[in-house]
Amino acid sequence: MSTLTRARCRLQAHPFAADAALAAAVLACMVAGSFVDPHGPDGVDWGLRSPDPLSLVLMTLGALALVFRRRAPRTVLALAGGVSVAESVTGDPRAPVAMCAVVALYTVASTTDRPTTWRIGLLTTTVLTGTAMAAGPLPWYAQENLAIFAWTGIGATAGDAVRSRRAFVQAIRERAERAERTREEEARRRVAEERLRIARDLHDVVAHHIALVNVQAGVAAHVMDKRPDQAKEALAHVREASRSALGELRATVGLLRQSGEPEAPTEPAPGLDRLDELAGTFRSAGLRVEVARADQGTDLPAAVDLAAYRVIQEALTNVQKHAGTDARAEVSVVRVGPHIEVTVLDDGSGENPQDDPDDPDAPEDAPGGGHGLLGMRERVTALRGTLTTGPRYGGGFRVHAILPVEPRTSAARDSGR
Structure with missing residues (x-):
């Protein structure tokens, strides 16, 4: 088992710890991004800045909400969206608090159906982007506002793709299990039919020949003393009937032989x-x-x-x-x-x-x-x-x-x- 597979199994076994680690990673990314100024002084594209204390508090609240994203995904999305809206209105310069809303939207999309994903995704994208463009300190066409629109769309799309893949894998697994059950049921049915057929053959063979043996044995016993020639003839019929019965029984029971045993008789069935x-x-x-x-x-x-x-x-x-x-x-x-x-x-x-x-x-x-x-x-x-x-x-x-x-x-x- 590879290291990646073992790590994945451990994360699946402890989902709360995995969510806490994800929340810490998102918080670290947001804090690191808050120190970067995309509009540096003197026309420089990038520069350093000091994050606003309120933005740090909002980032911390959004990251804490992600710890519970599996238990209440829609509630976490509402909290992360609210934090992002507050940061869009008050943050100057802007901090990447919307990252926690993108992760929460991905979680909702991966755990619900496609129509719900469309409704919630459009609502989240519209609210966050519209608030940033209308009420934020930056111009409405600023790249930060367009980035919110792009990242929320990516989060919803990625979550829906993951949900579709899970559903596809689950459908394949269920189809395989259903085929296995059907195959086992078909095997049991065929075994029962074969057992019934062999029972019918055994009954027919035994009933016929034993009836003849019984009649001829009775005749032989009745005429043994007075007409020994007729008794010998009856006993010859008994011997012939018993030989035929043994032959047919051997052919029928030969069907039950296992692989590796001597080959069963190949005499054709009577007609x-x-x-x-x-x-x-x-x-x-x-x-x-x-x-x-x-x-x-x-x-x-x-x-x-x-x-x-x-x-x-x-x-x-x-x-x-x-x-x-x-x-x-x-x-x-x-x-x-x-x-x-x-x-x-x-x-x-x-x-x-x-x-x-x-x-x-x-x-x-x-x-x-x-x-x-x-x-x-x-x-x-x-x-x-x-x-x-x-x-x-x-x-x-x-x-x-x-x-x-x-x-x-x-x-x-x-x-x-």
Whole structure:
């Protein structure tokens, strides 16, 4: 830290002492100037003179007032202006008492707004200059009178410039702080969204595969003694489902790895191209699933493709858990204009409760009282789509999702054209 910076910090820490030092310096300048005669004898431009005792008293009073310039700037300006007016009327020869009024005017201009600076500056300049020209012992055109006009204008202008710079620096600082707060809030929001997305993925993976494992394990336990071949087949399905669950969990949890750790798996996220494989896993668990597609090979955005896959996966998982052993599920994927519609129907005779915890009609002790439908709704809503779920007339349950095929920005651009 330089010497100038340290001195500035000390002065800012002790403002009263700084003002006292400034007042002493102004007093010294005024006293020294009072010994100089700009109109020397015998035509000499400069000379020496003896200051008037009243002028010394007025200079001392004006300097003392400057000690309190930060606490009451307008009052100090009024006192310094009054002292300057008195010296202009009585001083002969003239002493530079107006210097204290210039410093006080600078203080007022640096601590108030520009319109107030204009009003007070014009008033001070007019009063001091007009009094010196009209009532002073010197001619009105004397250079001392013109100097009062110039110095008061300089004081007001300098104070306004300092105030403007302070306001500019403060605005930059506030803008930087606001940008920092906004950046932190945006980071927290993105972390929360990513955490919610990972939670949805984990729920979808675990709910689907664990449901299959549960069904196949029950089948294996039921036929272990009488039909060991069928039990082995069921256990093979359990092994396959658990392997798939571990693979998807590894891919999802890999997103949480820190820098420097082993690279996360790079397997692409599942989509509708794996719909037949998904239906096959449920068929192997004993659920009759029919798939109908009329999307004409639509190339979906990655987010929409994943959301459609997860909606079908969660809906079939709910059918597997709640619709009964004789249930039959129908899955349809249809392209309708700029949207793709995904529908999952079942005709199960068992209960298929909506496992949305926000639904007041959902039973509290329902075995599916989780976050499946809530996760589906969040996925679809995040993509500007719509999701409707509910019981079917005559029995069963219906899940219907409408997802946009094109990104929102592209659709808005096309509509604008």
